[in-house]
Amino acid sequence: MKDISSKVLQGDPRAIARLITLAEDNDPIANNAMKKLHPHTGKAHVIGITGVMGSGKSTLISELTRIFRNQGKTVGILAIDPTSPFSGGALLGDRIRMMELAMDEGVFIRSLGTRGMLGGLASAVYDVVEIFDASGKDIIFVETVGVGQAEVDVIKIADTTLVIIVPGLGDSIQTLKAGIMEIADIYVVNKADREGVDQTVAEVQSLVDITCSDKERKTPILQTVAKEKKGVVELVDEINKHKNLIELTNELKDQRHKRYEAELIEIIRKRLMNFIFDESTFKEKVEPLINQISNKKIDPYSAAEEILSKIIK
């Protein structure tokens, strides 16, 4: 396992897969390997795909990947599904919609559970993006869990963020305005063969008119029917256009700065959490305090201070 990072750099699928597992499990081997990979990253174009459940994110990624492959680009896909807060288990089903890509050596698909992370991503997402990047993938898709309003963390990691909407959500599009409707670089109205598509596009358009009134670039709105391969070529063009634009305007540099900030915070958060909530000792340390809170012997704030005082001196 010593040379796992050099195998990843050579693009070895089994090394890539194993390193992702180690990163997810917070294994120290992964930490060391990640240190070696960082100098080899930064080349891949990271595309975030977010939207409500059932909007067609996985199918769309499958189609976009097909086109990027025709353009000679290699692709890494990171598909995130929710981890059960009760059992800690997860059912990861995004692969089903990507079976067409199953035997393509230029495509690597990995499913992740959120493992307690909110915000629509998984905790190891930064590591996986770096691993894919270092292994030489040109394009990296990050597919969030099916989101509601506030799961907007994908913008921290993606160079280009696509928000997928479907017709027929009616008034719910209004409620989306405050959350995920603020983060798109490109809007995609998928399932555009459905009734109500004109109204949906008009609603998004009116939103763009307001939010982009003082901007040079008006966020484009594209219509697709991913299942029938309609509109996807145009979408790839728009994605490539956005990439060229952010490279030209230095926006990409700012975006990467934000990503590394988020990654740094996540690493520190993870380390601290592991330290404080170390499973083997957490219960015996904390259980008595919770009992005291229940019995009104202590208040939650004082209890928290007591725990933290042992760490922060």
Add this chain to the structure above:
Amino acid sequence: MAHKIRVLIAKPGLDGHDRGAKVVARALRDAGMEVIYTGLHQTADMIIEAAIQEDVDVIGLSLLSGAHMTLFVDVSDLLKKKGIDDVILVCGGIIPEEDVPKLKKEGITGVFGPGTPCETIVDFIKKNVKR
């Protein structure tokens, strides 16, 4: 943090009945495992490729069509051919009693027929995973 058990559930060959596979997938999820469900009509190559990319500890195959001696053994052979020795192979479906020892001989460690309680499968996996 402890390693979370990851399981690939796949339906090889021409068999459209995946209720059993889904029930088992759910039970494994409820036991705290991460279950990757790949859907129907998988070839051995597709199953192994997915198992590699997803870095699973277990491959679970389900088949009700009667072609298990061919299709399950294909997966087992390919696993060996690729030199993957830290993944266990389990299966379920309509499998005649006399085929069970044959499948086990071919490297399929767990064979679970109709009526097997889900806990039996969960326990078997927890006991037998290699890492």
